[in-house]
Amino acid sequence: GQSLEQPSEVTAVEGAIVQINCTYQTSGFYGLSWYQQHDGGAPTFLSYNALDGLEETGRFSSFLSRSDSYGYLLLQELQMKDSASYFCAVRDKAGTALIFGKGTTLSVSS
Amino acid sequence: NAGVTQTPKFQVLKTGQSMTLQCAQDMNHNSMYWYRQDPGMGLRLIYYSASEGTTDKGEVPNGYNVSRLNKREFSLRLESAAPSQTSVYFCASMLLAEETQYFGPGTRLLVL
Numbered sequence: 001g002q003s004l005e006q007p008s009e010v011t012a013v014e015g016a017i018v019q020i021n022c023t024y025q026t027s028g029f030y031g032l033s034w035y036q037q038h039d040g041g042a043p044t045f046l047s048y049n050a051l052d053g054l055e056e057t058g059r060f061s062s063f064l065s066r067s068d069s070y071g072y073l074l075l076q077e078l079q080m081k082d083s084a085s086y087f088c089a090v091r092d093k094a095g096t097a098l099i100f101g102k103g104t105t106l107s108v109s110s
Numbered sequence: 111n112a113g114v115t116q117t118p119k120f121q122v123l124k125t126g127q128s129m130t131l132q133c134a135q136d137m138n139h140n141s142m143y144w145y146r147q148d149p150g151m152g153l154r155l156i157y158y159s160a161s162e163g164t165t166d167k168g169e170v171p172n173g174y175n176v177s178r179l180n181k182r183e184f185s186l187r188l189e190s191a192a193p194s195q196t197s198v199y200f201c202a203s204m205l206l207a208e209e210t211q212y213f214g215p216g217t218r219l220l221v222l
Binding site for chain 1: 141143145150151152153154155158160166168169200204206209210211212213214215216
C-alpha cells in the first residue's frame with residue numbers, strides 16, 4: 001500500500017528557511033504533492049513534482065528524488081502567516097485518489 | 111464560481127442517529143473525494159468517486175456510505191453514528207490531469 005512519513009512538528013523564526021521532509025512508499029508512483037492547511041481552514045494546493053529536481057514558486061520550493069522515494073518542501077523568508085500544517089501526498093495504487101501524510105505543523109515565531 | 115461547497119458546516123448527533131453530508135462542485139471535475147481529519151492523523155480517505163457512476167472505498171470506509179448523485183454532487187451518509195465518527199469531514203474534487211485537488215470548507219461533526 002501507500003505510506004508517507006513526515007515530521008510532526010517544525011519550529012522556526014521569521015525570516016528563516018525551513019525544510020519539511022517527506023519519504024514515501026508506493027506501489028505505483030505518479031508524483032508528490034504538497035498542501036497547506038491553516039488552523040480551522042481547508043487544505044490548499046501548493047506544489048506538485050512528477051520528475052526529479054526542484055520546482056520553485058515564489059518563497060516556496062519543492063524537491064523530489066524518485067530514486068530515494070524522498071521529497072521536501074522548502075520555505076524561505078518565513079512569515080508569521082506561514083504557520084500552518086503542511087501535508088505531502090501521493091496517488092493511491094489505482095492512481096485515482098490522493099493519500100496524505102499525517103502532516104507537519106510549522107510554527108513561526110517573531 | 112463557488113468551487114466546492116459542503117453542508118452543513120456544523121452538526122451534533124446522538125449515537126445511533128443518521129445523517130447525510132452534502133457536497134457539490136461547479137468546476138466540472140470528474141473525481142470527488144471524502145476525507146476525515148482527526149488530530150494527529152492527517153487526512154484519511156473514506157470513499158471516492160473517480161467518475162460519475164463509480165464509487166470506491168478508501169482507507170477508512172467502515173460505517174459510511176456514499177452516493178455520486180450526478181457529476182456535481184457526492185454525498186456521504188452515516189447510517190448509525192458512533193462517537194468514533196466525531197471528526198472534521200472534507201469533500202474534495204479533482205481533475206486528475208491537473209494534479210490539483212480542491213477542498214470544501216469542511217463539516218465539523220460531533221457525535222455524543
